């Protein structure tokens with residue numbers, strides 16, 4: 001019926017892909033656990049769904065080294081009620097990526113709960129209790145899949161033990177089915193056993209049995225709707241602005257147009273005339289590095305949002321000077337283009353690059369650029385705070401509720417214990433809502449006026465005062481030998497760093513940015529150098545969905561297609577040749593720096609696997625019918641990129657209609673290891689195609705005299721229903737549980753823009769090198 | 778101040794004449810299903826029905842709706858099962874969900890006037906509604922689903 005539903009089927013991995021071997025982890029600890037299990041006989045095993053030993057072999061994830069790590073206490077996450085209902089805690093932020101549904105769904109499946117009887121409770125920011133809650137980096141499924149399964153298996157075990165106790169039988173004679181427990185003649189619903197089950201000792205990991213994949217009802221099936229869908233479609237879902245407290249005031253703030261400027265004078269007479277405006281307060285300005293400190297400014301506080309916005313717009317503020325008042329982003333981009341031509345700091349060096357270039361039969365050099373972007377989440381930043389009697393309570397759409405709690409406590413001068421942060425649903429996040437400046441504003445204002453305060457950002461505020469995606473120039477040079485083989489590679493990446501928001505700016509990118517598609521380039525080229533040229537920041541730089549992977553994939557994937565053109569090769573064949581043989585990159589012997597960052601994971605667990613990379617490329621290309629002749633004004637383009645340890649390839653079709661770039665069809669091939677919720681994986685790939693097209697065509701934040709030029713959706717445009725990627729086919733590579741699951745919130749984005757640009761080239765012969773490149777050609 | 782029929786109920790809303798309907802509905806009437814996205818008629822998140830037709834509540838003032846019938850997402854269907862809402866659930870349309878009340882109200886308005894829209898009519902009608910999460914393909918499919926049942 002609908003193409004994306006037809007795409008529901010999962011595509012088996014190519015038989016040659018060595019992915020399965022990669023992922024079977026050989027921790028001696030787990031081996032001994034398994035032998036213990038095998039030798040334990042039936043004493044502690046639960047008969048139903050008792051999986052094979054392979055059903056769950058534990059592997060390490062970076063989740064263990066995140067602040068506060070991971071929690072597995074079933075009593076924290078699950079409450080069984082006497083009426084049979086099951087309450088599960090959702091501890092991560094929900095911003096459209098599906099974590100609030102998918103993690104509890106895993107738990108419910110493993111424990112045997114019927115999803116229709118599950119209700120969710122959103123955890124407040126409390127990492128001591130729930131473990132790490134920083135919802136970012138495409139980590140939710142990667143880090144929490146195993147703990148959710150463990151908790152589910154623990155509850156199932158406790159239900160069985162309760163039944164055994166009640167019926168005076170061996171645990172091994174008890175079967176836990178779907179919301180039902182049985183032994184011989186005896187049956188009981190979960191409700192009947194709830195109280196007794198919750199009092200059972202929490203079993204050790206070694207005592208647990210896990211389901212075989214064949215017994216999953218929800219995991220891997222994609223049959224579960226998002227939990228909040230009824231509330232969303234009936235207007236009952238609660239986002240940040242929907243929190244209303246008795247006596248609450250609304251504040252809208254005039255912030256410095258240039259970061260760091262102070263209000264030197266203001267005239268609020270007109271603002272105070274507006275019915276509903278009650279008072280005016282100032283907030284101290286900040287200048288990077290100030291982490292998530294509010295920008296400061298003048299707040300208009302009113303009885304309702306309409307009055308607060310009108311009051312703010314009626315303020316006349318005189319702003320002082322700032323060291324960033326001369327920032328002009330166009331001139332800055334030109335400077336970066338020059339910087340990129342000079343040698344930068346060397347980050348990775350393999351082979352003899354200078355000799356390769358000296359002896360080259362041909363060299364190819366190109367530069368690719370990107371403008372700043374802001375997130376423009378559909379829900380602009382907003383937060384509600386009540387600071388009273390030495391306590392602070394905050395309701396806000398934040399990606400890191402515990403991080404926000406710490407920052408708010410510090411700003412208020414209160415102990416963390418006296419601050420509570422409740423997470424609402426997020427109307428989009430994309431990294432913007434990792435930065436809690438808006439929640440700090442609400443807390444400071446509430447503390448100041450002694451009443452609950454909602455701080456509402458307007459769209460203009462959001463566009464002008466965000467934490468920008470950086471602006472960048474990527475210069476790539478290739479040395480080609482007499483046989484047409486690429487034997488040398490130099491890539492200089494120049495961009496203001498996120499680090500400048502946190503520490504005095506060195507002008508250089510740091511190891512996390514370096515690890516996002518730059519030094520981890522997966523090409524088999526014997527002589528290779530990655531450099532970083534200096535670029536100072538003049539705006540607040542933050543992270544935007546997929547972060548540095550966006551400009552790196554843009555550059556490398558465009559360059560690969562340009563090389564193909566230069567060398568007279570097919571673009572897909574060129575990419576496959578550059579990627580080279582099936583192998584896992586070996587960072588220590590390939591010139592990687594010691595601080596190489598593989599998304600916070602132990603490299604051996606999530607190596608850069610070229611077979612998986614080539615597999616998704618071939619999959620997307622095959623599905624698109626790559627190689628067929630296209631009519632005039634039409635063309636396909638390819639790109640492939642690994643980010644957040646997930647592999648995604650895009651094949652995009654472009655059709656030029658009256659000079660306008662349209663994208664009638666896209667294939668997204670994704671390998672995210674074990675695919676837990678294929679339905680949300682597809683929706684993330686569809687969304688990535690749209691956001692990728694938006695950033696390719698439209699997304700530019702520019703600065704003149706230190707201030708952002710754009711202000712709303714008319715000059716910071718979004719792809720709309722009249723020109724969007726009309727049909728997105730998602731092809732998911734199938735893997736067993738042993739191939740570690742990874743996230744999909746970000747990795748879909750990077751390959752989209754270069755695939756579209758490569759398609760534009762194939763349709764028109766015109767090569768685009770700067771993002772955004774506009775809608776017309 | 779204005780008296781209007783809000784979701785079928787006669788209501789007196791005590792706000793200034795030039796107050797935008799969006800904030801009147803949200804802050805004064807306490808109906809938070811209608812969302813603020815841009816305040817400038819550019820995104821459609823604030824879409825409600827005035828006398829059955831989709832309008833941008835952020836660009837409509839309280840005085841303009843005096844004596845009229847205003848329907849918000851909360852009042853689209855008593856049970857929450859308007860064919861458009863049902864289609865949205867059937868096709869699992871939302872990601873973050875923030876734009877969806879506006880999308881649903883726009884789609885319901887289209888189908889009330891044009892029960893069997895062409896694909897082109899759907900695309901054009903929905904053009905004013907931004908979805909930053911990028912659910913367009915499903916939105917268009919759900920409108921079609923609500924109109925034809927397929």
Ligand code: FES
Pocket residue numbers: 812813814815816817818819820821822823824833834835836
């Ligand atoms: S809020 Fe009214 S159109 Fe955007």
Ligand code: FES
Pocket residue numbers: 096378427428871872873874875876877907908909910911912
């Ligand atoms: S679902 Fe998030 S903006 Fe549409």
